[in-house]
Amino acid sequence: MPRFIPGPSRLSVILKELNEEPRLSLTGLRGISLKLAAKNDHFGARHFVKEELGRIRYANPQLNVEVNKVPKSLQDNWTPEMVVEFEDGAKTTIDISNKWSTSITKELMDLAGGNVWKEHKAAAQAAGLPILPGEEKERLAAAKKRTPKLSTRNPENLEAMVENMLSSPERPKTGAAAILP
Template sequence: MPRRRGKFIPPPSELSRVLEHLNTGPRLALNGLRRISLTLAARNDHMGARHFVKEELPRIRWANPLLDIEVNKVQKKREDVLKPEALLEFQDGTKSTIDMSNKWSTTIAKELMDLAGGDPWKAYKAATLAAGQPLLPGEEKERLASLAKSRKTNSASKNQPQSQQGTNEELEAKVREMLNAPDRPKTGARAMLP
């Protein structure tokens, strides 16, 4: 039955949004890896590791259906010291560990892919870096946060040289150019300042 004019067209279904997220490039196929075992806090700590489990791990599972993945979420108290880590076990019996403390989920995913991504990942990485594009979706936020953090620490120091202020502005312009975000006009109190 054809659609009538003026009818409401429903938004994409939840399933189509999930499939779009799972098929977002690049494909996170791991070569020669038998098992991944993740250990992290269940809540209130290890934000990057928890975001990795939520955002990147489903894409890894989708690309590697036979991979054994184990996630251990530990109930942690304030006084407990728990280091989030990923233990990788390869087909040849070797093991490797990725420290996930104080890292973004995209950083963890890049480290995992560097260890087990193989030649397809290396080719994708070289082509993407040559084009000046981010390797993974969401990496732009990581770059902006590191830029904001460096600006905050630089502005905290009172004896900041003038040349360093210029480099911060250049770096901010590069990040803006990379994101293709146009400069926002100044509004409110910012419009009054030079």
Template sequence: MATPRAPSSLTKVLSVLKAAPAPILPSVRALKLTLAKKNAHFGARHFLKEELPRIAYVNPALEVEVEKKEKAKEEQWDPQMVVHFVDGSTQTINMQMKHSSKILEELMTLGDFMPQPVPSSNSPPSSTSV
């Protein structure tokens, strides 16, 4: 009997990217994030690491720009995300003192979130009858 293999790192990454609910944002054209390079803006940095890859995965046409700036202790500025919509309008989300899940929730509300499961690579293709 064969010994089951541990999941590969690629399998682990794909399971995170395909986690439900898939953050499909049909009305969003682009995102621009501005945050501190280090030692500040922890919720925004966590959002960048944990949530943004999922968003980019399920929205392949989405343009994403990330600007990490040096921030001295005496400087006071907030991390922000500028959301560019398909209709040409923009809206800014202030990410200061927010948990990454709250930032994602605000973005999904603004972006007309469509709750759809991400198809798994193991599921058979759907058949359509003509």
């Protein structure tokens, strides 16, 4: 028996990520141009570049992809955008501010994904599965944001919580109460 069994190679892990379903092939596009902050802002757009753009580039080798990471100071007030250029010369600008990387990907695929994307989307929705991997995190965050937090710091709630804790039958007895009958 060998002492060390090597794990998957770095190349096989990268290829597995690039070939992950659904395949993000785009039809009728000439190029994509992204403009976003280099750091400290535009988090969804930056995650899109990191997580999804490589898969899109791998599935569409003929696609011209341009990413402009611009330094942004606190005084600057501009939003990230994606310009999608079609083969017929038409251009569409997509506002990608305050969006998750999965919603940016879905918006791009809805725009130029073709029939394969529509079929995958319909099959995933019919099965009750997320359309893209990682989309369930977006749903959980949106659900957390919608539910109001109860303020436990006001005196009425605090007194009720302490009273509930002290009178609970599951509360373990300590000190003399543990010894006495």
